[in-house]
Amino acid sequence: MSDTASATEVASGSRRTGTLYRGDPGMWSWVAHRITGVLTFFFLFAHVLDTALVRVSPNAYDEIIETYKTPIVNLIEVGLVGAVLYHALNGIRVMLVDFWEKGARYQKQMLWAILGVWVLVMIPGAYFMLVRTVTEMFGGH
């Protein structure tokens, strides 16, 4: 009887200290890694097709590239860069978990670290990607 009680205690205790993977930020980092990876793969498919237009004619290529400069597609590009950057940073974190002896112990701290780097890079990144589009939208040049 006392064995059962202590086993339950241990199980719920480990849940409190976060040794369970389900629901842990580590699980969500894995979910986000999959989603950003799939999105990037589908974009790559489209991107190779649009770049292949350089073999058709300069005009065909220039026309499709013009759509990349429109405000909505420009905004989607910021999303793409954000997705790829997350995937790259989290991929480095995954490799550190796999190959660094202390990687698994610091996986959560490394997640906060890569999210911090992501924000620090995306603020100037989004600014430089959008500055011309926004200026032109509001009548500047």
Added chain:
Amino acid sequence: MTLSLDKPRAPRRPAARRSNFEMISWLFMRISGMALVVLVLGHLFIMNILDDGVHRINFAFVAGRWSSPFWQFWDLSMLWLAEIHGGNGLRTIINDYARKDSTRFWLKIMLYVSMVLILALGSYVVFTFDPNIRAD
């Protein structure tokens, strides 16, 4: 009469005849991932952020870049590594979520066909790019 066991005290069992394809694929994701961090983030930085970003890209810009073997090699390596890295990721996702064997089979056929198409088309374009192609 003695009980007969097949090599009861053999120090170890014969090596399992499994392919180590999944281990190679796991390792490939990490090695290609390291290269892609440089290749893809460099590509995104140059194309979207540097100078005027996407606003300066046109046929002449591409012609200028692909006049250099360095950028041809960069783009070709990036194409192959990214397509195989992404295709292998999608293969894993199909294996995880497809519930019927026939669904899994056909999704993978579609995936492999798209990978062959993109790799062939992309390589063809890099190798046969002609800056003096007629404008019409």
